Amino acid sequence: MLSDQQLQFAIDDARQRHAALTELIYFTDSQAMALLRLYSTVGIAMASASAALFAADPPVSTALAWALASATVVLVIGAVFCWLAMQTLQVSLPGRGAEFWLWAMDARVTAASAFTKYLENLEKESVWNREVNDTTSQHLMAAKIAGVLAPAFAFGAGLLAAQYGG
Template sequence: MPLAPEDLKFAVDDARRRHAAVVDLIAASDRQSLGFLQLYVALAGGAFSGAAAILLPTVGTMPRPLGFGLLGFALPLTVGAVLCMIAVWPSNINLPGRTPNFWIWALRHEAEEVYLAYLDNLQVKEKQNSDLNRKQGRYMLAAKIAGVAAPIAGVLVGTAAILANW
């Protein structure tokens, strides 16, 4: 039994809300990526500067393993910053709503046909946005892992430098 126009209207509204929610998720992920990017660049910049100040002079007052530890800390943060940049790189996103061309076309067709055309198009566009959201989420997860790995890498590299007597 075909859906009544009221049921189709509900279906279109429900699908539109989900589509808008996915767009909101993408925007929130972009904001989060930019926040991590700022943090990672600031921390990595400071760590690289500290490492250079310790490791480059021929006579230094700071222990060299500390400089290597700072390098070990900075490298995962740099990788994390690159992953954040990839996550926010411009992508093809579909915004909710339809162009005027669709609505002009809709004026010449029956309501059921318009609803079905709307949903068919929305199905493709929602998949496009969901795929983008998943891709963005994978890069953000990797960036977060890099942030967690940074202090661990710093300690491990610093300890290795001590043991190697660098």
């Protein structure tokens, strides 16, 4: 059995790890928001330019219009993944509520049982936060991949449109 001092160290260590995981979830959310702003701004500009090029009489450059339109579609897909990365999920915050500490202060509760209960609860909540982090990280990665692929799709669509006459 660990001493009270060792148990306190264990709780501090586990709590710091839990807090770091919560920060990681927040960081993923911040990155997704920044990408969403970028994709929205660039996507709206490209969609407008594409529409103007398609509407021009005579068409100025259908190859360029198709290139911009295809990049816009890929950025919209990336924006959807940004939204998914920022979806509202319940995140477990570090620390315990007042009800836990009121229970732990009860004279019938030993320090060892309070430490055990604290760590068992923290374990469940850490598992949940890891799942949230994994899900949001995967969505963020898909959003980043969309941003990388957008120029390739634009180039390909522009080449196809130029080759086959729009």
